[in-house]
Amino acid sequence: MEPPQTRNKIIAHVDLDAFFVSVEELLNPSLRGKPVIVGGDPSGRGVVSAASYAARKFGVHSGMPSSQARRLCPRAIFLRGSHGIYSQYSHQVMEILGRFTPAVEQVSVDEAYLDLTGCQRLHKAGAVEIAQKIHHAIQAETGLPASIGVGAGRIVAKIAANSAKPNGMMVINPGREAAFLAPLPIGRMPGIGPVSQREYMKLGIRKIGDLSQFEPELLRQVLGNHGAAMARRAKGEDEGHVEFSAGAEGRSGLQSVSREVTYSTDTGDPERIRATVSYLSESVGRRVRRAGLVFDTVTLKLRRASFSTVTRSRALPKAGDDTSVIYRTACGMLEPLLAGSRERVRLVGVGVRAMEKRPEQMDLFLMQREARMEALHRSMDRARDKYGFESALMARSILHGRG
DNA sequence: TCTGGGGTCCTAGGACCC
DNA sequence: TCTGGGGTCCTAGGACCC
Numbered sequence: 001m002e003p004p005q006t007r008n009k010i011i012a013h014v015d016l017d018a019f020f021v022s023v024e025e026l027l028n029p030s031l032r033g034k035p036v037i038v039g040g041d042p043s044g045r046g047v048v049s050a051a052s053y054a055a056r057k058f059g060v061h062s063g064m065p066s067s068q069a070r071r072l073c074p075r076a077i078f079l080r081g082s083h084g085i086y087s088q089y090s091h092q093v094m095e096i097l098g099r100f101t102p103a104v105e106q107v108s109v110d111e112a113y114l115d116l117t118g119c120q121r122l123h124k125a126g127a128v129e130i131a132q133k134i135h136h137a138i139q140a141e142t143g144l145p146a147s148i149g150v151g152a153g154r155i156v157a158k159i160a161a162n163s164a165k166p167n168g169m170m171v172i173n174p175g176r177e178a179a180f181l182a183p184l185p186i187g188r189m190p191g192i193g194p195v196s197q198r199e200y201m202k203l204g205i206r207k208i209g210d211l212s213q214f215e216p217e218l219l220r221q222v223l224g225n226h227g228a229a230m231a232r233r234a235k236g237e238d239e240g241h242v243e244f245s246a247g248a249e250g251r252s253g254l255q256s257v258s259r260e261v262t263y264s265t266d267t268g269d270p271e272r273i274r275a276t277v278s279y280l281s282e283s284v285g286r287r288v289r290r291a292g293l294v295f296d297t298v299t300l301k302l303r304r305a306s307f308s309t310v311t312r313s314r315a316l317p318k319a320g321d322d323t324s325v326i327y328r329t330a331c332g333m334l335e336p337l338l339a340g341s342r343e344r345v346r347l348v349g350v351g352v353r354a355m356e357k358r359p360e361q362m363d364l365f366l367m368q369r370e371a372r373m374e375a376l377h378r379s380m381d382r383a384r385d386k387y388g389f390e391s392a393l394m395a396r397s398i399l400h401g402r403g
Numbered sequence: 404t405c406t407g408g409g410g411t412c413c414t415a416g417g418a419c420c421c
Numbered sequence: 422t423c424t425g426g427g428g429t430c431c432t433a434g435g436a437c438c439c
Contacts, residue, residue, distance in 0.1 A: 040407060047407050049439090062439080065406055108410095108439050193437050226413075226436090260408060297431090307406070315431060347407090 009240030010116040010127045010150065013157035014097060017145040017166040019110035020050035020081055023089050026143050035076040042066040042078050045262055049081060053166060089142060096137050100130060105242045113154055115242040128171050135169055152177060153238030158190055177236025182209030191230060199223060208234045254291065258351030259283045266305045266344035273345055275399035277330050280350035282397055285323030286381050293355040294319040298329040301349030302337055310337060321358060323377045326350060
């Protein structure tokens with residue numbers, strides 16, 4: 001019943017501590033030890049992307065509105081962030097991880113899973129020593145603090161890494177998974193957020209150990225498949241599968257591409273909203289073409305002043321990668337929404353879905369008919385590669401930037 | 404005093420088809 | 422002339438993650 005290879009997997013989870021802030025401290029050492037917050041403008045509508053541990057002492061955490069963070073910690077140093085530089089450091093760390101095992105699965109800029117099973121022989125060291133070497137290499141070569149968790153599965157490794165923060169390491173020996181997890185509050189389980197946490201609380205489930213007492217099938221009846229999966233995780237039964245990452249561009253298992261913007265103040269101007277849709281359509285189209293993909297569904301998203309959010313999506317008769325299709329489809333969905341409500345608009349988003357590799361030769365008829373538009377968009381893409389995205393915009397997008 | 408932006412996955416109802 | 426029923430696609434919304 002039990003898959004034989006699951007038993008003695010060794011999975012490591014590597015997580016960079018307060019990543020954006022740590023990079024800023026490398027660039028400017030005088031920031032060390034101070035309350036530093038990387039994120040949006042505290043006098044605008046931004047949120048916190050990363051907070052130093054000194055700032056966290058004031059209750060600041062990522063995702064919090066920057067304005068609130070400033071009230072909690074008025075002396076905090078707010079930085080907008082240098083995302084290009086973060087990417088460089090991220091690549092450097094991933095390159096280091098790749099020297100220890102080819103089985104590296106990058107899950108975000110600052111996190112990766114490693115499958116260390118069978119690496120002991122290669123490195124003539126135990127899993128613990130290998131993890132220590134990784135920790136040391138990251139510190140020595142980049143100066144960045146990282147935390148590492150090691151265990152028989154992904155979940156255990158991830159929670160162990162979180163428990164080891166900051167700049168620590170925790171190893172959960174085989175067979176000790178359930179005992180390690182049991183005393184932790186259920187909110188520590190990846191996949192259980194604030195909403196489902198309340199559902200579990202109603203059932204008297206407060207700790208991961210409480211969750212592990214439930215038969216997965218019983219929990220399925222009450223909380224669906226998600227509940228059953230969480231119950232299995234709580235018992236420490238967890239697939240130790242690590243997916244190999246492709247190159248730096250990531251594997252193209254990309255499911256969707258989207259862009260959205262929040263206005264600095266809500267707008268009721270339909271012309272401005274249409275211009276934003278045009279701008280976002282161009283940006284999405286460009287990224288799709290750059291990735292060599294096609295889409296078959298377009299989605300429009302509006303968030304109103306009251307923060308209520310609506311989405312509309314439309315399947316296309318044929319997959320493609322044309323910006324004007326995104327724009328026309330999105331506008332077709334926009335108009336009824338604008339007509340149906342007088343409430344001002346806070347956010348506009350445009351996205352596409354169901355990505356596949358662009359076929360070698362697209363349908364001939366389609367190509368002839370749309371060749372001109374495509375050629376136009378591709379030459380605009382080239383201009384943008386040279387001079388930046390804003391350098392080439394359709395006239396209808398220009399208004400987006402105004403006011 | 405409010406609540407970013409980029410994603411993933413899941414659910415659920417209705418249409419449509421066999 | 423009653424209420425089958427399963428599979429798949431489409432659409433809307435929501436939870437969650439970093």
